[in-house]
Amino acid sequence: MAQDDHPMIHIANLTYHYGEFCALKDISFDIGAGEIVAFIGPNGAGKSTTMKVLTTLLRPETGTVTVAGIDVSKDPLAVRKHIGYLPETNPLYEDMIVFDALEMAAAQHGVPKSNRAQAVQKAAQHCSLNTVMHLTIQQLSRGYRQRVGIAQAIIHDPDVLILDEATTGLDPNQIREIRDLILAIGKTKTILLSTHILQEVTAIASRIILIDHGTLACDGPVDKLLKDLRQKTDNPLANIEDLFTHYTANKI
C-alpha cells in the first residue's frame, strides 16, 4: 500500500530530452491522495512524456519522481503495482474477447489467481462491460474499447490512475459516459488526466496543472486559477479556454 506521509505523486526538478529537444525542463509538482487533476497543455508540451516517466516507460534524466512514496528510478516494478495507465492510443489485443483480455490484464498486474474472477467482475461492472464480455475487442465501438482500456487499468485496484487523452475521438455521448466513469473511479483513487477537451477539465477535475514547452505554466485549483485570471485580465467572464490561451498562446 501507499505510504501515507508521502504525496501520491511527487515530481521534483524533472528534466527529459529527446536528443537535442528538451521535452521537460525542471518541472515540479505534488499530487495528493484522492485528487483528480487535469494535466493540460498544447501538443508537444510534455504531458505524455511526464506520464511516461510516471508509469516507468521512461527514466527521469534529472530530478526525483515518486509514486506512492516509491522512486520510479529505484524500484520501477514496485511503482507499477500502484499505477493503472491508459495510454493515448489505448492499445488492445483486438483478437481477444473482453473477458480474456481483462483476465490476462489481472494476471499480468499480479492479481492472485483466487481473486482474478472477482477482480474481472468488479472492473467489468464498474465500466459497464457486462453485456460485451463475450465479444472480441475488434467488434466493440470506440467508446466500449475505451471502457476496456480503463477496466484493464483499474483491474488491480491501483492507487493512481493515469489517463492520457482518455476521451479523444469519442462522440459527445461516449465522452459523457467516460467522464461519468472517471468521476466514479475518482471517488477512491488519485487520477491524473491529460486532455485537450477543456470543458472536461471543469467537469471532472478539481485542480489544473498546465505545462507549456516543457515548463510548468500554472498549477492550482480550477476555481482559484479562474478567479486570479479574471482579476488579472479584468474579464469577469474569463473561462478555462481563456486560461489556456493566457498561459500558452503568446509563446507559440
Add this chain to the structure above:
Amino acid sequence: MFTIYRRDLSRMIHSQTVGIIIVLFLMIMGAMFFIDFFDTVQTLSLRKFFSQAPLLLSIFCPALTMNSLAQERAQKTLDLLQTMPIHTAHIVLAKFLTCLTLLGLVLFFTLSYPISLATLGPLDWGPVIGGYIALMLLGGGYIALGILASSCTKDQISAFLLAFFLCFALTFIHRLSLDASGSTATILQNLSVNSHFSNIARGVVDIRDILYALTLQFFALTATILKLESKKYPER
C-alpha cells in the same frame, strides 16, 4: 511470464499466417526427406536430411519470430506491457519460449520420418536423437536472433529480412574461412553454425557445440532486453 507465453502461443496457433508457415516448412522438410529417400533407405541414416536443416531453419525461425515484438511495438501493446509489474526479461523470455514451443511441435511432426525408416531396418537412433537435439539448439539460437531483429523494428517484413540475414550469415560464415588463414579462419569456423551443427548431427554431442548454441541464445536474448530497456533512457 507464463500469462504472456500462454496468450502468445494461443494467438500463434490460431494465426493463419503461422499455420501457412508451418505447413510450408513441413512440406519442404518432407520433400527433403523423400528426394533422397532411396539413398536414405540404403544407408538407414538421416544425415543428409539433417545437413540441409540449418538453411531451412534460417528461413523458418525468422518467419516464426517476425511478429513477436514488431507487432507489439506497432500496436503499442509493448508500452502497456512495460507499465505492468513484469520484468522486460520475462517478456522477452516468454516470446522466446513461445516460438521454441512451436518449433518443437513442428519438429515433433517430422518424427514420422525416422519412425518410418526404423520399420525398414535397424536404424541407429543415436545420430537421430543427436540431430533433433541439434535442431532444437540451433533453432533456439535462430529464434533468439529473430526476436532481437523483431525488437529493432515495427515492421514484420523488415524484422524477417534482418533475422534471415543474421541467421544466413551465421550459417555460412565458415565459407569465408576458405579464403582466410590462421586465427581468422579458426575464428570464422568457430563462429559458424554449420561447423558446430555437423558434429551434433553426426551423433557426436560435444559440450563446446552445446555451449555455442546456448551462448548464441544468451547473447541474442540479452541484446534484446538491453534494446528494449535502452528506449527508456534519454537520447543524449
